[in-house]
Amino acid sequence: MLQDIKTLYGSKIAAIDGDIGHVKDFYFDDKTWVIRYLVVDTGSWLAERAVLLSPHAFGKWDQFEGALHIKLTKRQIEGSPSIDAHTPVSRNLEIDYYRYYGWPAYWTGSSLWGTSGYPMVVNSPDAAAAADGVRHHHRADKHLQSALAIKGYAIHASDGEIGHVAGFLVNDRSWVIHNVVVDAGGWISCKEILIAPGSVDRISYEDSMVFVKLSKADIERTSDRGLAKTST
Secondary structure, three states: OEEEHHHOOOOEEEEOOEEEEEEEEEEEEOOOOEEEEEEEEOOOOOOOOEEEEOHHHEEEEEOOOOEEEEOOOHHHHHOOOOEOOOOOOOHHHHHHHHHHHOOOOHHHOOEOOEOOOOOOOOOOHHHHHHHHHOHHHOOOOOOEEEHHHHOOOEEEEOOEEEEEEEEEEEEOOOOEEEEEEEEOOOOOOOOEEEEOHHHEEEEEOOOOEEEEOOOHHHHHHHHHHOEEOOOO
16 A cells, blocks of 8 residues: 555554654665665653664554554664664664564565565574675665655756655555655646656755656656656
């Protein structure tokens, strides 16, 4: 099922033994367009550190309650590797994180989540060993970006600006971003248009811009279907 990510911000996060805070942000990989972590605002609990949750831990999204249930206890979360909210998430930190929980590392296989197209909880020594064994093969920098920070970035078609990023549509099983939601700002009759990640050429974080491999005419032709794709 596709979810508009902006409707998930502020959702309560319920651990097995109590609430731990609410959804503050998501980190996504700007190469594969997959949500890798949820950022938790814990309020006064663990206020001195950032808390990240992988979709491996996600249970049911209860829309009636406005809550995400997670398959972890508060003690497990409190004992997880400390993360600095003001620095990028490094691969070595991810290795420590995945080894702590015993989850299969998504970077060790050919699928989106390592050995599967979906985040699956597999608590095993082999999973931890696999994560630890690749420590020296990866750079410290990653392509993880804040979904909240990207909101508002200008969208540039090949022949001019067409609006700005309003959000993302994500699959709540695989956590793949299916579409960038663009506020067209009255440029065309549709208030919002959807652009597939495959149509994104690059994201300029220095200039707060997203460049797409589409012309305005391409987008206008497909806007009646609500989805802009790269023309062939």
